[in-house]
Structure formats: structure tokens, C-alpha cells
Amino acid sequence: MLRNGRLAQLLRQRSLRAVIGxxxxxxxxxxxxxxxxxxxxxxKLDMSQVSLSWHNMVLHGLIVLSPAIGITLAARCFPQGTLLALPEVVLARVGRWRRVDPLTAQRHASFGxxxxxxxxxxxxxLNVLMRTGEFVMAVPALAGEGPPWARVLFVSFALDCVVFNVLYAAAFIMAxxxxPWFPRMLLLIWGMDIVAQLLIAQWLxxxxxxxxxxPALSMLLTGNIQKTLISMALWLPYLLLSERVNVTYRRRIRA
Known part of the structure; x- marks a missing residue:
């Protein structure tokens, strides 16, 4: 028991240092x-030896800057150390919980x-990293200058990459x-992600x-939806039932 307790404490300290770092x-x-x-x-553009249009260059620039945009916007909206009000409508009603004041929540062992x-x-x-990597590797640089179907493919996936890079980066800052709005924000992003893949499929x-x-495009979109559903299946129960999540983002402890 003592060894298990020390191991749990060590893992907790390492995870805390990782997040703070x-x-x-x-x-x-x-x-x-x-x-x-x-x-x-x-x-990649130099190797393709194609002159890009201005909107193609703008989209590539937004992809590069999108994580910084999301982090900057979230940091401005939610300054460090600011005490924010809880949402008025309680959506997470699973389990028996008791509301506590902010100071009590922050002193709780599970807070953070x-x-x-x-x-x-x-x-x-990492989701931002993977999403951007998939776009850079899967979508040809000259797609934006190609036939109509290639331009539609390029614009749709570029916008998808930009929007969700901004959202996931902002969600990191919120976390x-x-x-307090972080769990709802993450659920909203997951839902938007699924809808976005369906809209891209309809557009294409x-x-x-x-x-x-x-066929390759269908597999890619289906895979994106499956990854989002897997994330929801893994993390949604944790977001609802975890004492850490409830103490940190809902200011309530087990009754």
C-alpha cells in the first residue's frame, strides 16, 4: 500500500510538472x-514548383498561425488567476455532488x-499537431491551383485544419x-468536429x-469521425464522473 501510494504521488507530481511546464x-x-x-x-511548395494564388497563400499562413491564434484569444479571454462564474445551467447531473466555494475547491487535493x-x-x-501533419502530408500543395475538385478539397481541408487548430488550442488554455466552461467547450468541439467531416463529405x-x-477520401473522413467518437467514448465518462474534473471545473465534491 505504501509503495502504491508513493507511486501515485510520483505520477501526480510528474503530471503536474508536465502541465505546468x-x-x-x-x-x-x-x-x-x-x-x-x-x-x-x-x-513543399518549392518542390511543387507552382505559383500560388493569394488565397492559397493566406490559407497556408492561417494554418501556420492557427495554434497561436487560438492560444492568444483564449489567454486574453481567460486571464491567469481570474475567478470565473460557473454556468447558470447545470448539465452534468450524473452522481451525487455538493457545491463548495472557490477557496474550498482550490484547497481540495484533487483540484488542478x-x-x-x-x-x-x-x-x-497533440491533436493540433496530428491534424496539421495529416493536412500537410495528405493534401498536395498544388491542389489549390488544380481542377475544381482539387480546389474544393484543398479549401475544405484547409479551413477544417485552421478552425479546429484554433479551437483545440483554445481548449488547452481553458483546461x-x-x-468552468471547459468541459462544455470540449464537448462542443467534438460535436463540431463530427459535423465538419459530414459537411466536407457533402461539399465534395x-x-x-x-x-x-x-475511396481514399471517404476513408479519411470516416477515420476522422471514428477518432472523434473514440475520444468521446474515452473521455466523456471521465469528464462527467471524475472528482478532479468536478472539483476543478464545477466546484463541487462528492456528497
């Missing part, structure tokens, strides 16, 4: 990420975005700054896709 250095991380991504995109919450919060940033169905492109 990422939060403190998020500006540097985003800066390095943007520089590396910009270099990768410029190299560490433990399993560290995996969720850092996973939000580490203990914003209106253009004549080559036979070799349609």
Missing part, C-alpha cells in the same frame, strides 16, 4: 512549431489539471486555467471526384 513554455512551443511548420510548407487530466490537456495540443460530393480519389 507546457503552460509556461507554450509561447516558445508554438513559436518553434510555427517556424518548423512554415519551413516544411515552404519546402494534473493526473489523468494532464493526458487530456496535452492530448489537445490549464481551470475555466457536389463535385466530380476522380475514381481513385473518392
Amino acid at each position: 507546457v503552460e509556461r513554455n507554450i509561447g516558445l512551443i508554438v513559436c518553434l512549431w510555427s517556424m518548423a511548420l512554415a519551413a516544411l510548407i515552404l519546402t 489539471a494534473h493526473g489523468l487530466m494532464a493526458g487530456l490537456t496535452i492530448g489537445l495540443l 490549464v486555467r481551470h475555466v 460530393s457536389s463535385v466530380a471526384l476522380p475514381h481513385q480519389v473518392a
Whole structure:
């Protein structure tokens, strides 16, 4: 029992250091990420040897800057150390909980975005990394200058990448700054993500896709929906039932 307790304490401390370290250095991380991504995109464009239109260049620029935009907007909206009001309407009604004041919640042993919450919060940033990587690797740089179906494909996936990079990056800031709206925001993002894939599929169905492109595109969109559903299945019970989440974001403890 003593060994298990020490192991749990060690894991808790490491997760706490990881979250604090990422939060403190998020500006540097985003800066390095943007520089590396910009270099990768410029190299890819140079290898394609195609002159890009202004809207194509703007979309690539937004993809590079989207994480910084999301983090900056969230940081401005939710300053560090600000005590924010709880939502008036309670949606999470699973379990028996007792409301506590903010000071009591902050003194609680489970308060904070560490433990399993560290995996969720850092996973939000990894989602940005994976989404951008998929776009850069899967969508040709010259797609925006190609036939109509290629332009539609490029614009739809570029906008998808920009919007959800902004949202997931903003959700990270909300999580580490203990914003009460974080669980609802994350659920909203998941729902929007699924709807976005369906809208992209509908949008692309209106253009004549080559036979070799349609099956691969269908697999990609289906895979994106499946990944979101898996994330919801894994984390939604935790967001509803975890004492850490309830203490940190809903200011309530088990009754």
C-alpha cells in the first residue's frame, strides 16, 4: 500500500510538472512549431514548383498561425488567476455532488489539471499537431491551383485544419486555467468536429471526384469521425464522473 501510494504521488507530481511546464513554455512551443511548420510548407511548395494564388497563400499562413491564434484569444479571454462564474445551467447531473466555494475547491487535493487530466490537456495540443501533419502530408500543395475538385478539397481541408487548430488550442488554455466552461467547450468541439467531416463529405460530393480519389477520401473522413467518437467514448465518462474534473471545473465534491 505504501509503495502504491508513493507511486501515485510520483505520477501526480510528474503530471503536474508536465502541465505546468507546457503552460509556461507554450509561447516558445508554438513559436518553434510555427517556424518548423512554415519551413516544411515552404519546402513543399518549392518542390511543387507552382505559383500560388493569394488565397492559397493566406490559407497556408492561417494554418501556420492557427495554434497561436487560438492560444492568444483564449489567454486574453481567460486571464491567469481570474475567478470565473460557473454556468447558470447545470448539465452534468450524473452522481451525487455538493457545491463548495472557490477557496474550498482550490484547497481540495484533487483540484488542478494534473493526473489523468494532464493526458487530456496535452492530448489537445497533440491533436493540433496530428491534424496539421495529416493536412500537410495528405493534401498536395498544388491542389489549390488544380481542377475544381482539387480546389474544393484543398479549401475544405484547409479551413477544417485552421478552425479546429484554433479551437483545440483554445481548449488547452481553458483546461490549464481551470475555466468552468471547459468541459462544455470540449464537448462542443467534438460535436463540431463530427459535423465538419459530414459537411466536407457533402461539399465534395457536389463535385466530380476522380475514381481513385473518392475511396481514399471517404476513408479519411470516416477515420476522422471514428477518432472523434473514440475520444468521446474515452473521455466523456471521465469528464462527467471524475472528482478532479468536478472539483476543478464545477466546484463541487462528492456528497
